[in-house]
Amino acid sequence: MAPLTGNEIPARQPLIHMSEQLRHTPLNFDDIIIHSRLRDFEKSVTDSGLSIKLGHIGTERYLFKNQQVSLQRGSYLLVNRHQTFDCFIRNPTPVEGFCFYLSPRLIQEAASGLSRSVEDLLDHPAPKSNNKAPHFLEKIYRTDENKLGRYLEQLRPALVAHEQLDFNQVFFDVATALLRTHWRTEQEMRGIDCTRRSTREELYRRLCAARQFIFDNYCNDIQLEELAKAALLSKFHLLRTYKQAFGITPYQQVLELRLHKASRLVQEGGNLSHVASELGFSDRRSFTKAFKKKFGVAPSYYRAG
Structure with missing residues (x-):
C-alpha cells in the first residue's frame, strides 16, 4: 500500500502509511491503523483519539503532563480519547510504529458483546447506548504482560508484510482484548488497600x-x-x-518467570546444569526441586525416550 502524499485520509482504508503529513494531521481518527515512518518529528496533540501505539523500529518519545515516556519494540502505549500530549522523534534512521485508533462505537459494541448474554444479544442486537466509555490506565505496557499486548504481537507480522486482513475482525479483536486487559487492570488495582x-x-x-x-x-x-x-x-x-x-510476591514472580523459561529451554534440549546456571539457580539440585514442585515432574522427564 503506497504512502499518502496529502493530508486527507481516504475513506474505507483501514491501514495507512504516513510520514511527514502527520505534522499537519489531527490525530483523532476512528477505526484506523497508522503505520508511521519518521526521522525528525515533533508534534503537540491537543485532542487525541483513543489510541494504542505499538513500538516497531527505534524509539518514539511522548510527554504527558511533564512526564516523558519512551516507546520501543516489545511495548505499547495506551492513550485515552481527548488527551493532550507531545510526541517527538530524533533519529538518523527512520523510526517506525503502528497506531491503532478505536472509535467510541467500536468500544461500546465490544463491551456489549462481552457483558451481555447470547440470548440478550439475539433479542436486542444493537449495543446499549447508555454504557459509559471506560477510562483506561495510560502508561507503557509490555506486550508480553497482557492479552492486548500478546494479540498485537501476533498481528504485527501480518501488518509488516501488508497481508490482506479482515480489518473489521481485527478492530473488534483489538477492542475486545483492550477491554479484557482493562478489566484485569481494574481488578488488580482494586486489590490495593487504598481509598482514593x-x-x-x-x-x-x-x-x-x-x-x-x-x-x-x-x-x-x-x-x-x-x-x-x-x-x-x-x-x-x-x-x-x-x-x-x-x-504473588516479587520473589514468587521471579521464580515463576525463571521456571517457565526453564521449561522451554529443557524441552528444546538444553543442558540441565547450564539452564540452572543461566536462570540464576544456586545449583542443579535446587533447580530440579523447584521445577518438580511447579510442573509435577523433574526436568529430566523431558530426556526420557
Missing part, C-alpha cells in the same frame, strides 16, 4: 515499574532494594502492595 482512586492508580503504576524491572532482569540476582528503588517505594510498602495487586 488517584493514589491507587499511582501506586499501581509504581508496582508495574517494579514488575517490569523483574521481567527485564529475572535471570539475575535481584535485590529487594533494587525493586524498591525502581518503584519509588519503601521495601515494606512494595512487598505488601505488590501481592495485593498481583496475588
Whole structure:
C-alpha cells in the first residue's frame, strides 16, 4: 500500500502509511491503523483519539503532563480519547510504529458483546447506548504482560508484510482484548488497600515499574532494594502492595518467570546444569526441586525416550 502524499485520509482504508503529513494531521481518527515512518518529528496533540501505539523500529518519545515516556519494540502505549500530549522523534534512521485508533462505537459494541448474554444479544442486537466509555490506565505496557499486548504481537507480522486482513475482525479483536486487559487492570488495582482512586492508580503504576524491572532482569540476582528503588517505594510498602495487586510476591514472580523459561529451554534440549546456571539457580539440585514442585515432574522427564 503506497504512502499518502496529502493530508486527507481516504475513506474505507483501514491501514495507512504516513510520514511527514502527520505534522499537519489531527490525530483523532476512528477505526484506523497508522503505520508511521519518521526521522525528525515533533508534534503537540491537543485532542487525541483513543489510541494504542505499538513500538516497531527505534524509539518514539511522548510527554504527558511533564512526564516523558519512551516507546520501543516489545511495548505499547495506551492513550485515552481527548488527551493532550507531545510526541517527538530524533533519529538518523527512520523510526517506525503502528497506531491503532478505536472509535467510541467500536468500544461500546465490544463491551456489549462481552457483558451481555447470547440470548440478550439475539433479542436486542444493537449495543446499549447508555454504557459509559471506560477510562483506561495510560502508561507503557509490555506486550508480553497482557492479552492486548500478546494479540498485537501476533498481528504485527501480518501488518509488516501488508497481508490482506479482515480489518473489521481485527478492530473488534483489538477492542475486545483492550477491554479484557482493562478489566484485569481494574481488578488488580482494586486489590490495593487504598481509598482514593488517584493514589491507587499511582501506586499501581509504581508496582508495574517494579514488575517490569523483574521481567527485564529475572535471570539475575535481584535485590529487594533494587525493586524498591525502581518503584519509588519503601521495601515494606512494595512487598505488601505488590501481592495485593498481583496475588504473588516479587520473589514468587521471579521464580515463576525463571521456571517457565526453564521449561522451554529443557524441552528444546538444553543442558540441565547450564539452564540452572543461566536462570540464576544456586545449583542443579535446587533447580530440579523447584521445577518438580511447579510442573509435577523433574526436568529430566523431558530426556526420557
